[in-house]
Amino acid sequence: MNETAIRVLKILEESPGPISGEEIAEHLGISQSAVWKQIRELRRLGYRISSSRAEGYRLEARTDQLLPYELTKKLRTRVIGRQIRHFDRTASTGWVAKRLIAETDPEKLHGMVIIAEEQTGGVGRLGRAWVSPAGGIWATIILKPRIPLDHLFMITMAGSIAIARAIRKEYDLSALIKWPNDIFIGDKKVAGLLLEISAEADTVHYALLGMGIDANVALDELSPPLRETVTTLAAEVGHPVDRVSLLARILREFELRYMQLDDGEYESVIREWKSLSLTLDRRVAIRTVNKTFSGEAIDIDEHGALIIRKDNGKIERVIAGDCFQI
Template sequence: MIEAAFRVLKVLEESDTPISGEEISKQLDISRSAVWKHVQELRSYGYEIASSRAEGYDLIASPDRLLPYEIEKHLKTWHIGRYFDYHDSVPSTIGVAKELCRNKNPSELHGMVVIAEEQSGGVGRLGRAWYSPRGGIWTTIILRPAIPVDHVFMVTMAASIAVARTIRKFCGAGALIKWPNDIYIGNEKIAGVLQEISAEAETVNYCLLSIGIDANISEEQLPSGVKTPITTLFRACGAPVDRARFLAQLLREFETRYREIESGEYHTIAREWKSLSLTLDKRVKITTPRKSFEGEAIDIDEYGALIVRKDNGKVERVFSGDCTPA
């Protein structure tokens, strides 16, 4: 029913003056009763629609929601975002994406974007909780990549670049990437990227790319007592951002770089990532389940490994772990 409701919304948006239910029913070839039901549904999603017997319906305001209709108005992609799966609240978008992949051929889901207004059980790296209140951008993209399994981390790199570039375009803030998957403004974290894959031998069955961004979140909503300082798009831009427009731009930025990866342009992605790095040329501490060491982050290779020169002079490639300033 929601698609039919958005057809009514489109008519309301295109009308410069209030429009009668009778006129809407004629334009869409539906009953006036159906028009009324669709208007009620739109109101339930937060659209402010005035109505009167004399003048008809008038769209007053749209909600700050990541509804597919609102995103698609700004979307300029080939494949990413051709399907959306929208939720008001879920434990996690990656959990929804996994269930979709269990029930359907992942190749048919390629490019689908799962969105939630809030997550009650968001998960970050190493199973850590990810605070995900309303006002943020919480999404998982389902991909069926034609990429060698040893280069799949490039997808995370492409997403990190896309987030940083979109923040820079919207806010003019100097967003940078902290290896392996966080986006910072100054010394404050604003977003994170998480990737999970299902693979057999050298074949990637599917890739789930989750992106979490603290967007229109107030100071009161931010968690207290966390080790990493947090900021928001609201604070960085000085005003609330149009989340639907922001996400549409982000998906476009990501798709551009994702296509480069599928074309084998790994060095192009690595070069851009380096230009936005908060980690390279810095002294860092690497912590993995097996060991911990310090050194200088000197490079990142085309597989996404961080190259660290240890204090003893030896060079080590780090594929996963925590990376913090030393």
């Protein structure tokens, strides 16, 4: 949204009733045709603005897009989301983040959130395709962590906690975390995260925390196999959700846990993750690159590894792999 459109929008927001294009033009020092151009842009972005020759323009309803202007009003964070890039459509927000990092010092991008209304090439764990139609929340947070390399997985833990807490607070739904990076409601997935790290030796160049949340995605847009395992927030509450309010809360919740990690408060984050875990104290099947086995998930360590008591009684530490409840 350009600066002039924002100024027009603010006038519409503050006006107690309809306001003429002439008044808006005079207030901003632009022509009436320029006002009309910005009104068209605001409508394109999803704002419902009525107009009549007799009364002028009136803002009837806000957009449902995740625009920086709308998000910033509800954010109340110190770092996370203070810079925002928004796209109607892109291949993936992670790809945009990497392009920006190639051009700019990651330190200057720390906390930036990249948002897309739709992704055409979303990527999940292990390079799997992530279906990302309109109506969801598809975002990547750029981070320049000071967290030690061996604790970086805890950024995923902080993100998982943030999403689960936000869903619980906004909608009173029992969202839980399935190791390593999924959020479930009941027996269906509603969100997932992906952490990408660029590092060498003990130097962390940057970290990208991607998140995908099936907020207002229409279930009939998903393939039949996906409908068996995936739900959406709209389906769970019975109506479309306010994505701006949800994402703003997620970013606030994430910043809180990220600051804890930054201060070395690892145990408090681990403890909270465990309290929201769908995986611990359950029988699970684990599939890694090299093997498959089953057992009881008994703990998670400070590096994010899942501790399994295998059926033969041996203890195994799982750093990466797929986890299935059985």
